[in-house]
Amino acid sequence: VDPFVRKLITEWRKLGLPFSNEVFVVALSGGADSCALTMALKELQERQKLHLRFVLAHFNHGLRGSAGDKDEEFVRNLAVKFGFEIVVKRGNLSSVKSNLEENARNARYEFLAEITENLNAYGVLTAHTINDQAETFLMNLLRGSGTQGLSAMKPIRTLKQSSQRKILLIRPLLRWAKRYDTESFCRKRSIEFRLDSMNEQMNFTRVKIRKKLLPLLEEFNPKIIDVLARTARNLASEAEVSSELLKNFVSSDLRIRDLKSVSSALRQAVLRAWLEKELGNLKGVNSVHIEAIEKLITSRKSGRIIELPKGICIEKKAGKIYLYKN
């Protein structure tokens, strides 16, 4: 067995995915990553390691004319070669619209969710690699999307809550495969994957990160892809621990004594988490409100009640703070 295939089945086990009696949709663009994933799944099926039904799914955005049609032709031939079912959808996105990339992604994910629901499948498999993790981290960092946005993509997340069950988005290559691995596995099996398939061309920032920025970063550190992906993963798990600790803190009544004994930074974080729990979200809550509640807690002189917008009142009573609506 090729190491690529062996690593895939190991990850399959680690992710707790089923080995039989299920349907999986495989997102196939025609690039090296998704071709390698498709081939490896085929080999695991042939070797009786996986007793699953795989349905390939290709979205032809209809934006590149003949190049897009060649991608489609290529994946159709691949499906025939491997004996997999395939579903192709042609989009009718207009290339003049703004937010082209976002529209294309939304249309693609809607298509994937729809097939998965129709087939009552377990989930969608996408071929994101460590490289995608690193590139996404850089994109979010450069965009300034806040520390939450720097958190890593996860190997499994919910794509959609269907009427019957949760539709999962599964990335079985994300934690171990690099683009180099997918390309060399394709070459070993003489699969001439499509270069610059639509998905890759769509985002000019991502392409520039890949072609220009990452080569420069590699001059600083040859292991930069791993470093960035690991950083994203660590930030994600620290954020989870922190958010769970905050939820823990606000799970019971908020005692003035406890709130007084912590730093202002922590007190503000706790108050935000508490308001989010009580109100469902933090819409319309800003730092002025948080500071007003802080003053209610820490100052003896301040009154007993303060009023926030939308008739929300915060009251200090019997050593605790309460929220109610007027």
Add this chain to the structure above:
Amino acid sequence: VDPFVRKLITEWRKLGLPFSNEVFVVALSGGADSCALTMALKELQERQKLHLRFVLAHFNHGLRGSAGDKDEEFVRNLAVKFGFEIVVKRGNLSSVKSNLEENARNARYEFLAEITENLNAYGVLTAHTINDQAETFLMNLLRGSGTQGLSAMKPIRTLKQSSQRKILLIRPLLRWAKRYDTESFCRKRSIEFRLDSMNEQMNFTRVKIRKKLLPLLEEFNPKIIDVLARTARNLASEAEVSSELLKNFVSSDLRIRDLKSVSSALRQAVLRAWLEKELGNLKGVNSVHIEAIEKLITSRKSGRIIELPKGICIEKKAGKIYLYKN
């Protein structure tokens, strides 16, 4: 008053620094940043906003021969021009040694701490800017120094605990000034600061980040310096909140019931914080030990006591866990 000078006094107030009856040491390399800081302090002194004694400090590493001597001559002339006292030290670092940059930095900080202690000064002022914050963030990110290493430099930290008092390292430009601001303030005052002074040349990675990487990143986002500095600051404050929450969690006895009700990620973080509190540090503690304690907590079948290296025992008793040494 020039906006540069006004912003400095505003920050001085925000940082809670004294306005009179104290001595401050000013680290002066001869570059634009430290020249701008020195000039602005002089103007605040002349305008009677600050009634403080400033002593300039310049470290001549003795590594560049005549170029280093020109830096020294330049800062000596500047001191005469401004009527400030100046202390110069010539180092005898060998350029063939490894870790040249680290040795130079250590020698420089030792020198600064020594003067500060001799003068019984309040602290050392350095001229780090938002650009330094952004560059340091990138250096640590590229080096893969872990999420802790991505946290921002702080405007005030302890440089050394002297016998008499805490010696502070203060960065009064860090939160508001960019290199552009220091350079243009120098130009306004016709101060011909030294280009590529020793400190700037010393770190080739930092120079390459400044000259090659940041210009490329600016093509992605013209505000990249601000974005990176803000990211570093946000990561620092989130890390502080998280570490305080963990300390809070382990400040009282660890109850099995509480530990069972949280996620494994949080449980492990809590156990690490608890061991660090009990043992003073985490030397010799690795993930195998953490997982063993976790099993003690979550599994009914496991025994009552487990032994870690160095005779450290963890015991489950009366619904709590305890640590003692054999």
